[in-house]
Amino acid sequence: MNKTLETEELDSTSRREFFKTTASVGTIAATSMLVPNTVLADDENIMHHVKWGTTLGHEVNKFPYGMPPLYEHNVVRRTSPLMSSAGDMHAAISMTPLADLSGIIVPNGLHFTRTHNGVAQVDPNKFRLMIHGLVEKPIVLTLDELKRYPSESRILFMECPSNSAAEWKGPQFGSLQMAKGMMSCAEWTGVRLKTILDELGLKPEAKWMLAEGSDGSEMSRTVPVEKVLDDAMIVWGQNGEALRNEQGYPVRLMLPGWEANLCVKWLKRLEFGDKPWYAKEETSKYTALTASGKAIQHFYANEVNSVITYPCPERDWTDLKKGDVVEIEGLAWTGHGTIKGVDISFDGGKNWVEAQLKGLVLPKAWTRFSYMHKYDGKPMLLQSRSYDDSDNVQPTVNQEKAVVGVEGVYHRNAIMTWKITDMGKVSNVQVRS
Amino acid sequence: MFKLDRKLTTIGMVLVAGVTFSVMTACAAESKDGAKESKKAAAETSNSATVGVYASKPGALDGGVTYPRENGIYTAYRYNTQSTKGVNPGRAATANEIKAWDLDALPDGSGLPEGEGSVELGDELYEAQCAVCHGEFGAGGSGYPQLSGGNMDKDENGVIITLKNQRVYGSTDAPKRTVGTYWPVATTLFTYIRDAMPYAHPKSLSNDETYAITAYILAQNEIEIDGEEMDDEYVLNKEKLAKVVLPNRDGFYPNIDGPNAIEDIRAFYADRAKNIGAGTRCMTDCKDPGGPDGKTPAAVMEIKYEMSDVTPPYAYDKTLPPKKKDENAHPGKEAYEANCVLCHKTDAMGAPAVGDKAAWDIVMKKGLDKVYHNTIHGINGMPAKGGTSLPDDKIKQMVDYMIEASK
Numbered sequence: 001m002n003k004t005l006e007t008e009e010l011d012s013t014s015r016r017e018f019f020k021t022t023a024s025v026g027t028i029a030a031t032s033m034l035v036p037n038t039v040l041a042d043d044e045n046i047m048h049h050v051k052w053g054t055t056l057g058h059e060v061n062k063f064p065y066g067m068p069p070l071y072e073h074n075v076v077r078r079t080s081p082l083m084s085s086a087g088d089m090h091a092a093i094s095m096t097p098l099a100d101l102s103g104i105i106v107p108n109g110l111h112f113t114r115t116h117n118g119v120a121q122v123d124p125n126k127f128r129l130m131i132h133g134l135v136e137k138p139i140v141l142t143l144d145e146l147k148r149y150p151s152e153s154r155i156l157f158m159e160c161p162s163n164s165a166a167e168w169k170g171p172q173f174g175s176l177q178m179a180k181g182m183m184s185c186a187e188w189t190g191v192r193l194k195t196i197l198d199e200l201g202l203k204p205e206a207k208w209m210l211a212e213g214s215d216g217s218e219m220s221r222t223v224p225v226e227k228v229l230d231d232a233m234i235v236w237g238q239n240g241e242a243l244r245n246e247q248g249y250p251v252r253l254m255l256p257g258w259e260a261n262l263c264v265k266w267l268k269r270l271e272f273g274d275k276p277w278y279a280k281e282e283t284s285k286y287t288a289l290t291a292s293g294k295a296i297q298h299f300y301a302n303e304v305n306s307v308i309t310y311p312c313p314e315r316d317w318t319d320l321k322k323g324d325v326v327e328i329e330g331l332a333w334t335g336h337g338t339i340k341g342v343d344i345s346f347d348g349g350k351n352w353v354e355a356q357l358k359g360l361v362l363p364k365a366w367t368r369f370s371y372m373h374k375y376d377g378k379p380m381l382l383q384s385r386s387y388d389d390s391d392n393v394q395p396t397v398n399q400e401k402a403v404v405g406v407e408g409v410y411h412r413n414a415i416m417t418w419k420i421t422d423m424g425k426v427s428n429v430q431v432r433s
Numbered sequence: 434m435f436k437l438d439r440k441l442t443t444i445g446m447v448l449v450a451g452v453t454f455s456v457m458t459a460c461a462a463e464s465k466d467g468a469k470e471s472k473k474a475a476a477e478t479s480n481s482a483t484v485g486v487y488a489s490k491p492g493a494l495d496g497g498v499t500y501p502r503e504n505g506i507y508t509a510y511r512y513n514t515q516s517t518k519g520v521n522p523g524r525a526a527t528a529n530e531i532k533a534w535d536l537d538a539l540p541d542g543s544g545l546p547e548g549e550g551s552v553e554l555g556d557e558l559y560e561a562q563c564a565v566c567h568g569e570f571g572a573g574g575s576g577y578p579q580l581s582g583g584n585m586d587k588d589e590n591g592v593i594i595t596l597k598n599q600r601v602y603g604s605t606d607a608p609k610r611t612v613g614t615y616w617p618v619a620t621t622l623f624t625y626i627r628d629a630m631p632y633a634h635p636k637s638l639s640n641d642e643t644y645a646i647t648a649y650i651l652a653q654n655e656i657e658i659d660g661e662e663m664d665d666e667y668v669l670n671k672e673k674l675a676k677v678v679l680p681n682r683d684g685f686y687p688n689i690d691g692p693n694a695i696e697d698i699r700a701f702y703a704d705r706a707k708n709i710g711a712g713t714r715c716m717t718d719c720k721d722p723g724g725p726d727g728k729t730p731a732a733v734m735e736i737k738y739e740m741s742d743v744t745p746p747y748a749y750d751k752t753l754p755p756k757k758k759d760e761n762a763h764p765g766k767e768a769y770e771a772n773c774v775l776c777h778k779t780d781a782m783g784a785p786a787v788g789d790k791a792a793w794d795i796v797m798k799k800g801l802d803k804v805y806h807n808t809i810h811g812i813n814g815m816p817a818k819g820g821t822s823l824p825d826d827k828i829k830q831m832v833d834y835m836i837e838a839s840k
Binding site for chain 1: 493494495496497498499500508509510512513517518520521522523524525526530531534535537539540541566575576577578588592593594596597598599600601607608610612615616617618620621624625628629632635636684685686687689690694695698702705707708709710711712713714715716717718719720721732733734735736737738739740741742743744745747748749750751752753754770771772774775
């Protein structure tokens with residue numbers, strides 16, 4: 001952020017001068033944090049041949065599995081000791097760099113990751129899936145056998161219910177990535193559980209399904225059969241390739257819109273029963289303690305939510321000058337259905353305007369929103385507020401706090417606020433009583 | 434509008450002074466327009482939610498909508514409408530296979546294995562295998578979950594009082610979520626320890642050892658079983674574990690037990706505004722309806738203690754990463770790949786292919802000096818220096834590499 005610091009020190013006049021001289025290389029100014037203070041009018045990148053135009057590129061198959069450009073090496077998942085136990089990174093979380101993404105698909109290497117006993121590496125030849133309990137025909141499947149079921153693909157977001165958990169008592173992280181990056185969105189391919197159960201014969205007394213992982217934590221959760229028969233899937237494909245180890249290779253459970261913890265990774269066993277199991281991750285954890293002293297259990301869907309991804313602390317407005325027209329962009333999502341719209345406030349929530357949705361608008365998927373803004377150089381408190389087709393409107397911090405308190409840890413969906421200074425710097429704040 | 438005063442920021446937790454917040458204070462009471470707006474918005478929502486391919490139905494268990502699969506379309510997705518009947522991969526699970534994997538236990542104790550273990554043995558095992566992370570006596574302290582030691586006193590409604598703690602940046606105690614104060618069910622403790630602990634060696638404990646450690650942790654939480662205190666000699670088994678009623682057994686909602694469970698859950702999520710918090714779609718002159726008295730001005734809270742310790746550290750520049758030097762790489766390799774590889778990778782161009790031992794044996798019969806000379810001055814179809822303008826010593830390095838790689 002060197003450049004931010006430098007421009008901070010410039011007075012507004014020299015700042016205007018700065019942008020006048022660099023206007024001809026606007027794309028560079030917009031994408032690089034390292035613009036030299038003076039760029040000559042006759043840009044050497046134009047006036048001379050560039051290196052990559054005068055040398056041989058590398059061979060077509062130098063990387064049999066393609067890699068991102070080396071220049072993008074800072075676009076990575078990040079983690080923090082706060083996202084772990086005692087700094088141990090086996091039961092920890094790494095966050096998606098939301099500010100660097102475009103569209104609604106997260107590349108597999110950047111999908112956020114949460115593990116409870118490290119990232120398991122399952123041998124696909126030894127993988128077995130058992131489905132039993134209250135079914136007429138209990139079965140075991142190899143991976144190849146599982147994949148013989150007819151498949152469907154859906155674009156779905158995955159969000160850890162503790163996304164923004166650090167922010168209940170106040171803002172703590174100075175970046176979009178760490179404040180909201182415990183989520184991703186991908187195209188997932190697999191079989192609907194209903195397709196399998198139609199064949200196995202689910203007994204009428206089956207009310208619940210236990211999903212169990214095969215990793216060291218034997219992560220297990222209880223799922224109501226109603227969800228299983230609606231849109232639950234067992235998935236093996238992630239954006240066209242096999243799931244990454246971090247996402248549960250070779251297969252994970254997918255419960256569209258519901259907390260990612262329920263979408264058990266490294267799936268091993270599904271058992272149908274008539275009572276809930278009270279697994280560890282649905283009792284001691286993943287229950288939201290409210291101010292009443294009682295806790296919400298079986299907290300399923302990730303609520304209607306949104307965040308502005310540009311500007312944000314990582315990609316601020318220090319390179320804008322007054323009068324520039326700029327696109328405000330963000331992501332909205334809801335586990336309750338489909339995003340209907342997003343409102344934007346420049347004054348911390350007093351007045352709102354409607355943003356526009358763009359791109360694919362799919363149920364239980366990230367949805368991009370956009371608003372064209374004429375930058376006037378004044379400070380602002382920028383917020384977004386989404387609403388969905390299930391009559392949910394994203395709450396303010398105070399509205400959520402009034403019902404849940406500040407110790408809930410999970411399912412935080414309060415409106416976020418970026419404070420933007422007159423220099424265009426962006427920081428994470430909260431509007432609250 | 435408002436003005437941000439940078440000098441006054443972030444000293445306190447709440448930053449009323451940081452903003453002259455006319456915008457927020459102006460809406461101390463819910464504006465009528467705002468209320469109307471949000472009702473209108475809600476009505477719009479309901480209407481359009483039933484239109485088109487997204488035709489949604491309210492009433493999913495989680496309070497959301499369900500989208501029917503009709504006419505080969507599920508929301509925006511098409512799917513194959515042909516019958517899947519007869520797709521029947523896999524084979525029947527054997528009784529032994531089910532027995533091997535079906536190890537879970539329900540709160541009523543069904544599914545628990547035979548076996549037993551004493552508090553005393555549990556103490557030994559705990560000290561040896563658990564205390565390093567969970568602290569002496571389960572008291573926590575090293576960053577891993579605390580297992581015992583919370584205050585279990587209840588209020589007149591049967592709620593554990595300290596679970597109502599609401600922290601304001603360290604000025605009050607956190608609610609302690611230990612086995613004794615928070616966990617609803619003791620069978621979870623047994624299965625979790627057996628399946629997932631010790632952290633680095635999960636599934637290494639026998640059933641007897643697991644009963645012992647479970648007994649020790651319950652004893653540290655002063656749990657009584659059938660009115661009996663758990664002293665050192667107390668031996669836990671499946672019958673006794675099934676009888677444990679943890680203090681916070683009723684501390685969770687919605688109800689998920691019994692014949693009404695599903696309807697109770699549905700009712701809970703149907704009223705999300707009341708139960709989990711909801712916003713309103715006010716568009717102009719909105720007050721923040723969550724303020725404690727509707728009059729307190731909303732304020733801007735800035736980061737007080739920034740968690741900037743992230744890995745890898747924040748960096749956003751688009752520069753090349755520091756080059757990893759391959760210590761073993763031949764000094765001529767890089768230049769070869771930039772200049773010679775086109776013709777010398779295969780013999781298709783008539784040049785000796787790198788890696789082709791026989792071809793290079795023939796070349797080397799001329800002697801190294803001659804090979805250098807030919808390279809620098811050109812031979813057959815190859816121009817002088819292979820068409821480059823590199824210095825002679827660099828050319829020689831490349832030749833050395835090609836010879837080396839063809840041995």
